[in-house]
Amino acid sequence: MKKNRNVGVIGVGQSKYSSHREEVNQPEMIHEAVVAALNHSGITLDDVDCIVHGNMELFEMVHQPDLWHTLGTGSYGKETLRVTTGGTTGATLVAVADQLVASGLHDVVMAIGFEKLQEGHTTGGITNMADPLWARQLQTGALTGMTAADVIEEFGEQRAKMASMKYRIIMDKHAMKNDKAHRRLGLEFDQAEDLAKNSPALVGELRMIHMCSQSDGACVMIFASEEKAKQFCKQPAWIKDHVTVHREESFCIFGEPDYVTSHRYAAEKLFGRNGITDPLNQIDMFEMYDPSSWWGLDWIREFLMLEGDSHIKMIENGDICIDGKFPINPSGGVTASNPIGATAMVRVAEAALQIMGDAGEHQIPKPVNQAMASGFGGTMWTVLFLLTKDVPW
Amino acid sequence: MNIEKDNQFVIEGKLALPYQYFSGRTGSRFLIRLRDDKKINGLKCNACNKVFVPPRSTCEICGETIQDNWVEVKDTGTVTGFTVVRYSEPHQPVKAPYILALIKLDGADTPFAHIVQGIAIENMKVGLKVKAKFAEKTTSTIMDINCFMPAG
Numbered sequence: 001m002k003k004n005r006n007v008g009v010i011g012v013g014q015s016k017y018s019s020h021r022e023e024v025n026q027p028e029m030i031h032e033a034v035v036a037a038l039n040h041s042g043i044t045l046d047d048v049d050c051i052v053h054g055n056m057e058l059f060e061m062v063h064q065p066d067l068w069h070t071l072g073t074g075s076y077g078k079e080t081l082r083v084t085t086g087g088t089t090g091a092t093l094v095a096v097a098d099q100l101v102a103s104g105l106h107d108v109v110m111a112i113g114f115e116k117l118q119e120g121h122t123t124g125g126i127t128n129m130a131d132p133l134w135a136r137q138l139q140t141g142a143l144t145g146m147t148a149a150d151v152i153e154e155f156g157e158q159r160a161k162m163a164s165m166k167y168r169i170i171m172d173k174h175a176m177k178n179d180k181a182h183r184r185l186g187l188e189f190d191q192a193e194d195l196a197k198n199s200p201a202l203v204g205e206l207r208m209i210h211m212c213s214q215s216d217g218a219c220v221m222i223f224a225s226e227e228k229a230k231q232f233c234k235q236p237a238w239i240k241d242h243v244t245v246h247r248e249e250s251f252c253i254f255g256e257p258d259y260v261t262s263h264r265y266a267a268e269k270l271f272g273r274n275g276i277t278d279p280l281n282q283i284d285m286f287e288m289y290d291p292s293s294w295w296g297l298d299w300i301r302e303f304l305m306l307e308g309d310s311h312i313k314m315i316e317n318g319d320i321c322i323d324g325k326f327p328i329n330p331s332g333g334v335t336a337s338n339p340i341g342a343t344a345m346v347r348v349a350e351a352a353l354q355i356m357g358d359a360g361e362h363q364i365p366k367p368v369n370q371a372m373a374s375g376f377g378g379t380m381w382t383v384l385f386l387l388t389k390d391v392p393w
Numbered sequence: 394m395n396i397e398k399d400n401q402f403v404i405e406g407k408l409a410l411p412y413q414y415f416s417g418r419t420g421s422r423f424l425i426r427l428r429d430d431k432k433i434n435g436l437k438c439n440a441c442n443k444v445f446v447p448p449r450s451t452c453e454i455c456g457e458t459i460q461d462n463w464v465e466v467k468d469t470g471t472v473t474g475f476t477v478v479r480y481s482e483p484h485q486p487v488k489a490p491y492i493l494a495l496i497k498l499d500g501a502d503t504p505f506a507h508i509v510q511g512i513a514i515e516n517m518k519v520g521l522k523v524k525a526k527f528a529e530k531t532t533s534t535i536m537d538i539n540c541f542m543p544a545g
Contacts, residue, residue: 024450025417031451031458045456061412071449074456119414128408 003393007101008229008236009352011041011222017182017337020118021216026065027072030114030218034074037110037220040358043232048222049106051075054083054093055114055341058125073112087289088244089113090219090345091375091383097223098239107225113342114218122214145203148294152205155312161205163312165192168210168293168335170321175332177322177362182215182337210293210335217339219346226391237352237371240392242385243269246378263302263374266384270372271305274386279304283386284368285327285354287347289376290334300328303374303384323365330354330362344375348385355389419450419460427538428531435501437462446501447535466500468525469544473497473504477514486536492517496541507535511542 013036015021021029038044051073053066062068066075066082073080085092090113097111152160169189175181187195199209229236245262260268267279276282288303290296300320301311314320320328331350334343351371353359368389375383416424419436426434435444438452438459445453450460475494478485485491487508494517495504509523523541531537 022415023418025415025420028417028419028450031456034456035458058410060414061410062414071453072451076453076456116414120412121410124408124410128406131404 003102004104005102006226006391006393007098007223007239009221010224010229010233010236011037012349012353013037013040013220014180015218016180017215017217017339019215026116027069029116030069030112031072033218033220034072037222041222041232045074048108048110050079050100050109052081052083052093052097052109052111054089056086056089057084059122059340060116060120085377087340087377088344088375088381088383089341090343091348093345094221094348095242095244095383101223101225107228109223111221113345115339115341116216117214118216145206147298148205151294151298155309161196162192163315164210164293164297165196167297167315171329171333171335174322174330174362175336178332181332182213206292206294212291212334212338215337215339217342219342219349221345221349235356237355238388238392240386240388241270241274242383245382247380261302262380262382263299264305266382267303267305270384270386280326283370283372285364285371287329287331287351287373289344289347289374290329291376293335322362327364330364347373347375351387355387419448423448424533428533431527433466433468433498434463435466436460437464443502444500445503446498447505466498470496470498470523472519472521472523474519475517490514496523507538508540510540
C-alpha cells in the first residue's frame with residue numbers, strides 16, 4: 001500500500017479535560033482547542049480548507065451539533081462534515097482527515113473531536129442499541145468485568161490483580177505529568193493491595209479505580225499535505241498508515257468459538273504492510289485507548305502480538321513507564337481522561353506530540369521515530385495508526 | 394395468506410432523551426443583565442463590525458474571541474420573519490396558536506427568536522416595529538422577556 005501523497009500533523013490543541021465545564025457552552029469549549037491548535041501550528045483559520053467534526057451520536061442529545069458549533073469551530077463558509085462512529089469517532093476523524101488530504105481533495109484539514117458528557121445522558125443514548133432477536137447484539141459498552149475474570153483465570157488472582165493495579169498506578173503517575181488530564185489522583189505503588197481490595201466493585205473484579213472517567217473536553221488536530229506541512233512546521237508527525245477493524249460481539253449459547261481479536265487483527269495488517277517484524281524494538285511508544293486498566297493490561301498482548309505472560313512482565317518490570325523500554329500512554333491514557341468523541345483522537349494527537357517533541361512535561365526521554373496509536377469503540381472495534389518522524393513515502 | 398402484505402410486524406421502541414446544557418459565562422452574563430437590570434446586551438466584533446444578540450463569545454464570521462466587547466442594544470426592534478405555531482406541546486411557553494418571530498433589535502445585527510403578542514395573527518407582517526415587554530417574575534431565562542408587543 002502506498003499513499004497518493006504524504007500527510008503530516010502540524011498542530012494539536014486540547015482543552016483542559018474535566019468532569020464539569022460550566023463556564024463554557026459546547027462551541028465555546030471547542031473554540032479553546034481550536035485556538036490552541038491554530039497557535040501550535042502557527043497558521044490561521046484562513047489557511048484551513050475543510051473542517052471535520054465529530055462526537056458520540058446522541059450523547060449530548062443535541063441534534064446536528066456541528067451546525068451550532070460553527071460558532072466555535074470557525075467552519076463558517078468552509079467545507080465541513082460530521083463523522084460519528086461511536087467510541088472510535090475521534091480515530092475515524094483522523095482517518096477521514098488523512099484521506100481528505102492524501103487524496104488531494106484538500107491541502108489543510110482541521111479535525112475536531114469533543115464531548116460534554118455532563119450535559120447529556122449516555123445511558124439514554126446507548127440503550128436503543130440492543131435487540132438480540134434482530135441481530136442488534138447485546139452491547140456491554142466499556143464494562144470489562146469479563147476480561148478481569150479471564151485474566152484472573154489465566155494468571156492467578158494475586159498476579160492478575162497486582163498487574164492491573166500496577167498498570168493503573170503507572171497511568172496515574174503519567175497523568176500527574178499532564179496538566180490537561182482530568183483525573184490526577186497522586187497514587188503510589190504501595191497503595192496497590194488496598195485499592196485492589198477496597199475500591200468499590202462495578203462488575204466482578206472490575207472496580208471503580210480501574211475504570212475510565214466521564215470527561216468534558218475537546219481535541220483538535222490540523223493535517224496538511226507534505227508541501228504545506230513542510231512550509232508550516234519544522235517537524236510534522238507523519239501519518240504513515242492506519243487500519244480500521246469492526247467486529248460484532250455477541251453471546252453465543254454454543255460457547256465461545258476461538259477468534260482473533262480486532263486489535264490483533266489490525267496489528268497484523270499494520271505490521272505486515274509496513275515491514276514491522278519486531279514491534280517492541282521498531283516502535284518507540286504507544287498511545288492506547290484503554291477504557292479500563294484490565295483492558296489496558298490485556299490489550300498490550302493483542303496490539304503487540306505477544307504470547308503467554310510477556311505483557312504482564314512488561315507491567316511488572318515497569319517497561320511501559322514513561323522512562324521504560326516501551327512507554328505506553330505517557331499522557332495518562334483513557335483511565336485519566338475520557339471526553340469520548342475526542343478520546344480516540346487524543347491518542348493519535350498525543351503520539352503526534354511525542355514525535356514532534358512538543359509533549360512538554362510528559363515527553364518521553366528518548367527519541368520517538370515511530371509511534372503507534374489506537375482507537376476503540378462499539379463492542380470491539382479498532383482503529384490503529386502508525387506515525388513516523390521521517391516522511392514515510 | 395399474503396405474507397408480503399398481511400403479516401408484517403413492527404418492533405416498538407421508545408427513547409427518553411433527558412439533557413441540559415450550561416449557558417456558560419457569556420450566556421449567563423446576558424441572562425443576569427436581563428434579570429437584574431432589564432437590559433438587553435450583545436457582543437460586538439470590532440473587526441467585522443457586527444453586534445450579536447444573543448451574544449456569541451466568538452465572532453462566527455472571523456472566529457475572533459469577542460467575549461469582553463459588551464454593548465447595550467435597545468429593547469425595540471423590527472420583525473424580520475415570523476411563523477404561527479398552531480399546535481400545542483407541553484414544552485411551549487404559551488398556548489397555541491401564537492406568533493414566533495425573528496426580531497432584529499435596534500443596535501443589533503442578528504435577529505433572535507421570540508413571541509409576539511398584542512396583534513391579530515392576520516395582521517402580523519414582516520417589518521413590524523416591536524418593543525420588549527419584560528416579565529413581572531423572573532425565571533433567569535430568556536422568558537424574562539415575556540414577549541414583544543407592537544411598538545407605539
